[in-house]
Amino acid sequence: MLKHEAQAPPAPAARPANRRQISDRTLSQLFIWPTLILLIIINIFPLFYSLFLSFTNYSAIANRPPEWIGFTNFDRLLNSSDIWGYFSLTGRYALISVGLQTVIGFGLALLLRKKFRGSGIVTTLILIPMMLSPVVVGLFWKLMFNPAYGIFNYLVGFTNPVTAPDWLASPSLALWAIIIVDVWMWSPFVMLLCLSGLSAIPDYLYEAAAIDRASAWFQFRRITLPQVAPLLLIAVLFRTIEAFKAFDLVMGLTGGGPGNATQMISVEIYSQAFLGQFRTGRASALAYIVLVIIIAVSNVYIRTLNKVREG
Amino acid sequence: MATIQLQQVEKKFGDVYAVQPMDLTIQDGEFVVLLGPSGCGKTTTLRMISGLEAVSSGQILLNGRDVTWAHPSDRDIAFVFQFFALYPHLSVWQNIAFPLQAQGESGADVEKRVAEVAALLRIEHLLRLRPGALSGGDQQRIALARALVRRPAAFLMDEPLGALDAELRETMRAEIKRLHIDQHATTVYVTHDQIEAMAMGDRIVVMSNAVVQQVGTPADVYHRPHNLFVARFIGSPGMNLLSGDYADGIIALPGGNRYPVPEAWDRALRARLGQAGRVIVGFRPEAARIGGGGTLTATVYAADMHGGYTMLHLSLDGEDGEMVHARASRQEHFKIGEVVRFDLHPDMVRFFDAQTEVALEEVR
Numbered sequence: 008m009l010k011h012e013a014q015a016p017p018a019p020a021a022r023p024a025n026r027r028q029i030s031d032r033t034l035s036q037l038f039i040w041p042t043l044i045l046l047i048i049i050n051i052f053p054l055f056y057s058l059f060l061s062f063t064n065y066s067a068i069a070n071r072p073p074e075w076i077g078f079t080n081f082d083r084l085l086n087s088s089d090i091w092g093y094f095s096l097t098g099r100y101a102l103i104s105v106g107l108q109t110v111i112g113f114g115l116a117l118l119l120r121k122k123f124r125g126s127g128i129v130t131t132l133i134l135i136p137m138m139l140s141p142v143v144v145g146l147f148w149k150l151m152f153n154p155a156y157g158i159f160n161y162l163v164g165f166t167n168p169v170t171a172p173d174w175l176a177s178p179s180l181a182l183w184a185i186i187i188v189d190v191w192m193w194s195p196f197v198m199l200l201c202l203s204g205l206s207a208i209p210d211y212l213y214e215a216a217a218i219d220r221a222s223a224w225f226q227f228r229r230i231t232l233p234q235v236a237p238l239l240l241i242a243v244l245f246r247t248i249e250a251f252k253a254f255d256l257v258m259g260l261t262g263g264g265p266g267n268a269t270q271m272i273s274v275e276i277y278s279q280a281f282l283g284q285f286r287t288g289r290a291s292a293l294a295y296i297v298l299v300i301i302i303a304v305s306n307v308y309i310r311t312l313n314k315v316r317e318g
Numbered sequence: 319m320a321t322i323q324l325q326q327v328e329k330k331f332g333d334v335y336a337v338q339p340m341d342l343t344i345q346d347g348e349f350v351v352l353l354g355p356s357g358c359g360k361t362t363t364l365r366m367i368s369g370l371e372a373v374s375s376g377q378i379l380l381n382g383r384d385v386t387w388a389h390p391s392d393r394d395i396a397f398v399f400q401f402f403a404l405y406p407h408l409s410v411w412q413n414i415a416f417p418l419q420a421q422g423e424s425g426a427d428v429e430k431r432v433a434e435v436a437a438l439l440r441i442e443h444l445l446r447l448r449p450g451a452l453s454g455g456d457q458q459r460i461a462l463a464r465a466l467v468r469r470p471a472a473f474l475m476d477e478p479l480g481a482l483d484a485e486l487r488e489t490m491r492a493e494i495k496r497l498h499i500d501q502h503a504t505t506v507y508v509t510h511d512q513i514e515a516m517a518m519g520d521r522i523v524v525m526s527n528a529v530v531q532q533v534g535t536p537a538d539v540y541h542r543p544h545n546l547f548v549a550r551f552i553g554s555p556g557m558n559l560l561s562g563d564y565a566d567g568i569i570a571l572p573g574g575n576r577y578p579v580p581e582a583w584d585r586a587l588r589a590r591l592g593q594a595g596r597v598i599v600g601f602r603p604e605a606a607r608i609g610g611g612g613t614l615t616a617t618v619y620a621a622d623m624h625g626g627y628t629m630l631h632l633s634l635d636g637e638d639g640e641m642v643h644a645r646a647s648r649q650e651h652f653k654i655g656e657v658v659r660f661d662l663h664p665d666m667v668r669f670f671d672a673q674t675e676v677a678l679e680e681v682r
Contacts, residue, residue: 211399211401211403212403212405214370214390214397214399214403215397215399215403215404215405216416216420217369217370217389217390217391218368218370218390218391218395218396218397218417219391219416219417219420219464219468220390220391220417220420220421220468221391221416221417221420222391222420225419225420229405229408229416229419229420230405233407233408234407
């Protein structure tokens with residue numbers, strides 16, 4: 008390529024006048040605008056339109072224009088005990104799920120940190136769940152959870168199909184079923200970030216610690232953990248945001264049921280918007296409440312992250 | 319405090335020796351310097367003493383206790399790394415307190431001992447900073463403080479001044495020497511800088527190609543190098559080494575020079591070579607006595623003013639013959655091309671076997 012250019016004849020000093028010239032600036036605009044237009048249509052416009060809708064009484068299937076009702080949607084939502092119940096369910100789910108992912112992911116990273124024969128292939132295998140589509144994951148875990156022929160009960164020791172629990176149909180177990188799948192799917196992600204954090208810790212710190220007569224636990228607490236903390240926090244931040252938005256897995260596994268046992272807040276938004284009366288206005292309001300909460304939680308994390316970085 | 323004994327300690331990487339079997343006893347309170355060019359095995363030796371590197375064979379005794387296979391933390395030694403190896407996420411205070419806290423010392427005790435060590439090294443004003451914010455010299459002081467605070471049985475230092483600039487090295491060299499005198503702690507110090515080794519060591523272990531070449535006091539390795547490697551490696555410039563033919567008490571040197579061998583050495587040469595044979599004569603630049611006649615003749619090739627003295631480059635054999643370095647007082651002046659006569663101080667001349675390159679012993 009380079010050679011080819013080098014051999015090209017020198018450009019003539021003055022170009023033919025009839026040749027249309029496109030300046031670099033025009034050219035770059037030509038490339039950027041299609042993307043920008045697409046973004047505006049599918050992202051920016053809905054963002055502001057839904058903000059507008061959240062202050063209206065509007066249903067996408069009713070043949071009526073949006074009716075401005077001010078803060079009524081927000082007022083109703085924030086005073087509804089059901090909604091608060093879904094929020095607390097989502098919070099509990101996020102806390103347990105992310106907590107388990109952090110512990111398991113970090114644990115796996117510690118195990119895979121030292122290279123051994125086949126460690127590359129083991130790491131890749133562990134990462135596979137993360138690469139699957141959540142809908143697919145939901146569907147085949149649904150099969151595995153099936154009390155009659157699913158393999159999950161067999162693996163955890165309930166070998167009699169009659170007495171074995173029906174994970175997805177039991178109000179007390181359904182949430183845990185989703186948590187199990189989410190942990191299975193996303194612990195590898197935490198592991199991946201932790202592994203890169205661990206590999207960045209220089210060996211000499213551990214040599215110095217050995218000389219300083221630090222026990223393995225003391226080394227872990229005073230060197231490994233603080234050194235990995237920034238990346239670990241990033242993993243936790245990503246996973247928390249995702250957990251608050253949990254939707255596809257839940258829809259694939261339980262659809263919010265049984266009853267309302269796994270009605271996460273995103274599922275509730277979906278139900279409001281696309282089931283029954285199609286309350287588009289109220290669903291938009293709820294979506295904005297969730298957005299504000301996620302931004303707030305993320306900010307707390309980012310502040311913590313910065314604090315850890317600066318010490 | 320501790321004595322350290324190495325018995326036939328060796329290190330192999332595959333089939334290649336990093337350290338050939340070596341014996342060494344380091345006395346309590348002694349300051350021993352491992353000196354050699356890079357890749358000679360000195361750092362590997364130090365790391366084996368510390369336990370950071372496993373020996374391939376042999377034994378290491380600390381105060382008579384066999385620690386060959388003991389973990390570094392079971393050896394009660396401190397190690398100062400070339401690139402400091404401070405904990406970057408901890409403050410200076412936390413870095414120094416680390417070894418104490420790792421041992422579960424009480425808070426008050428930690429406070430007290432960190433304060434003591436900080437005062438000793440004059441780093442009290444740095445305690446709340448992070449290592450990354452400090453200069454190289456200060457970082458090395460912190461590393462020293464971290465080693466000192468534990469009151470270990472022995473200190474191992476791996477080129478602790480290697481990462482510092484020249485001026486700072488002088489200062490830190492003095493500080494480490496001073497610390498050693500105050501603490502009287504057994505210290506093993508690795509360096510490739512022979513000036514540092516001469517200045518600091520009670521004894522120097524000269525290593526090259528994984529082999530110990532000589533163990534001796536700085537004066538020993540300087541004045542009585544055990545072989546040609548040590549003779550060349552120690553001193554700047556190294557020892558003058560001239561190959562000549564010995565016959566009947568006279569050595570024929572380049573340029574038609576005939577050097578009469580001092581009597582004590584003559585017996586040694588006769589015992590080794592018989593009536594005649596090839597031998598290497600060695601002498602330090604300051605062993606040459608210029609002016610006032612002498613048995614050897616040379617032409618001045620260049621004269622460098624070194625401030626306190628003048629270093630002469632003398633050609634024994636015309637314009638581009640074999641060169642020797644000679645030290646002259648700064649008052650004397652020499653013109654290039656001038657012919658000078660000089661003699662060798664009989665106590666400062668050495669002889670080496672031309673084949674084995676090992677020094678001959680005087681026979682009195």
